[in-house]
Amino acid sequence: MTANGFETHDHTQCISNTLQVAEETCREKGLQLTPVRRRVLEILAQKHTAMGAYEVLDFLREEGLGSQPPVAYRALDFLVSNGFVHRIERLNAFIACVHPGEHHAPSFLICRECSTVAELPGKPVSDVVAKAGTELGFTVEKVSIEAEGVCPDCQEKTA
Amino acid sequence: MTANGFETHDHTQCISNTLQVAEETCREKGLQLTPVRRRVLEILAQKHTAMGAYEVLDFLREEGLGSQPPVAYRALDFLVSNGFVHRIERLNAFIACVHPGEHHAPSFLICRECSTVAELPGKPVSDVVAKAGTELGFTVEKVSIEAEGVCPDCQEKTA
DNA sequence: AGGGCGAATGTTATGATATAACAGTCATAG
DNA sequence: CTATGACTGTTATATCATAACATTCGCCCT
Numbered sequence: 001m002t003a004n005g006f007e008t009h010d011h012t013q014c015i016s017n018t019l020q021v022a023e024e025t026c027r028e029k030g031l032q033l034t035p036v037r038r039r040v041l042e043i044l045a046q047k048h049t050a051m052g053a054y055e056v057l058d059f060l061r062e063e064g065l066g067s068q069p070p071v072a073y074r075a076l077d078f079l080v081s082n083g084f085v086h087r088i089e090r091l092n093a094f095i096a097c098v099h100p101g102e103h104h105a106p107s108f109l110i111c112r113e114c115s116t117v118a119e120l121p122g123k124p125v126s127d128v129v130a131k132a133g134t135e136l137g138f139t140v141e142k143v144s145i146e147a148e149g150v151c152p153d154c155q156e157k158t159a
Numbered sequence: 160m161t162a163n164g165f166e167t168h169d170h171t172q173c174i175s176n177t178l179q180v181a182e183e184t185c186r187e188k189g190l191q192l193t194p195v196r197r198r199v200l201e202i203l204a205q206k207h208t209a210m211g212a213y214e215v216l217d218f219l220r221e222e223g224l225g226s227q228p229p230v231a232y233r234a235l236d237f238l239v240s241n242g243f244v245h246r247i248e249r250l251n252a253f254i255a256c257v258h259p260g261e262h263h264a265p266s267f268l269i270c271r272e273c274s275t276v277a278e279l280p281g282k283p284v285s286d287v288v289a290k291a292g293t294e295l296g297f298t299v300e301k302v303s304i305e306a307e308g309v310c311p312d313c314q315e316k317t318a
Numbered sequence: 319a320g321g322g323c324g325a326a327t328g329t330t331a332t333g334a335t336a337t338a339a340c341a342g343t344c345a346t347a348g
Numbered sequence: 349c350t351a352t353g354a355c356t357g358t359t360a361t362a363t364c365a366t367a368a369c370a371t372t373c374g375c376c377c378t
Contacts, residue, residue: 006295034326053364068329073365089248090303092335092364107288109297118295125287129266129306132279136165137311138268144249145304147288152296193355212335227358232336251335251364321377328371335364342357348350 005048005098005116006109006151014098015045021100022084031082036065040075041084041096049115050093088117090146095119107145113154164207164257164275165268165310173257174204180259181243190241195224199234200243200255208274209252247276249305254278266304272313 022041026033033041043059044051057072066072076094079085085094088108098119099106107122126143133140150158181200185192192200202218203210216231225231235253238244244253247267257278258265266281285302292299309317 006297032326036327066327069365070329070367071327074327089305107291109288109292109295109299111297112300118297120288120291125284125304126306128284128287129268129279129304132266133268133306133308136268136277137314138165138270138277138306138308139314140268140306140308141271142308143304143306145284145288145302146248147285147292147297147299147302149292149297149299149301155296155298191354195356225356228336229338229358230356233356319378323374323376325374326372329369331367331369333364333366335362337362338360340358343355345352345354347352 005118006153015042018045018084018096018098018100025082025084025100029082031078036060036071037075037078039063039065040072041079044079044085044094044096048095048098048117050088050091050095050110050117052091052093056094086119088146089144090148091115105143105145108147109151110146110148111151111154112148113150113158116151116153118151164277165312174201177204177243177255177257177259184241184243184259188241190237195219195230196234196237198222198224199231200238203238203244203253203255207254207257207276209247209250209254209269209276211250211252215253245278247305248303249307250274264302267306268310269305269307270310270313271307272309272316275310275312277310 019042023033039060040056043056053069053072053076056076057066057069060066060072076085080087083097084100085096086106087094088110090110095117105122105126107120107125109118109120122143122145125145129143130140178197178201182192198219199215202215212228212231212235215235216225216228219225219231235244239246239253243256243259245256245265246253247269249269254276264281264285266279266284268277268279281302281304284304288302289299
């Protein structure tokens, strides 16, 4: 289990690790980590909270990297397709993957107070779902598991 | 395990059961199953596929039961809050619950070909997530588990 | 060199989903 | 009989997402 948004960690290190893995992976697979794509990943990696596409776009716009929605969506699509970023369905938002490079079926813990998202290995959970599907003759291709609740920090603040 | 969208079943029976349970539950709990709310549930119960709010609204409009988005969203909110309908996050759409009355944390199998949605008891799966959350100090309140894939019928058609 | 191709980006326009805010209706508890 | 609360009606607008077509640029082919 590597870092998640609830543990304190060296976040500078966390960011550079994410970027580095993305660069290596792209090199290996012949994918183009273009300036826009790289920058979007960097923006998302700043925080362990999910960010909407238009929020990302605001950054790009300020930096002259693009001003129209498709620019952001295309970069996000690329990053999601290649496993560098996850889409949080409940939030219609995106978050940088904290286990980049690992082949995984993540599950997410989403704090409804501070919007911090922690990523858990979801393999055991998704296996159960895949098995249940198979019994019904259903072929499971993707599983998304998203839990909403309150994170440790926000529980303290409330108490 | 009661009926799901992949098994053949007496769907007329399925619809009337859904409505009946909703009526009883509302009576017991002092909730108002108003005409709009009842009709929305009935509309969703027609099929085991998820329907968008605007699609539901089209029916209501034709029938003079409402013409503006809030009418549909309010009825859907009521039905979701009380467990008669589930929201499928991946699809931004809604589906009638097939286990009404049962206290459950469902998971869904969504066919990407025909959009049929099957509801599985998700309790064992969500328990795993809740446990993992607890270990991190996170209090899990809601878990949504949604799998995308291909249903038995569509697999046959493709083959 | 010139031409064609594919991948990425730029841009316009529009579609799809969702909610805030306030006004009107109606039953009923005081 | 009026005050309250739950529901509904309506307008306006916010938010999220993509279709479609134009442009750029590197690269391969001959």
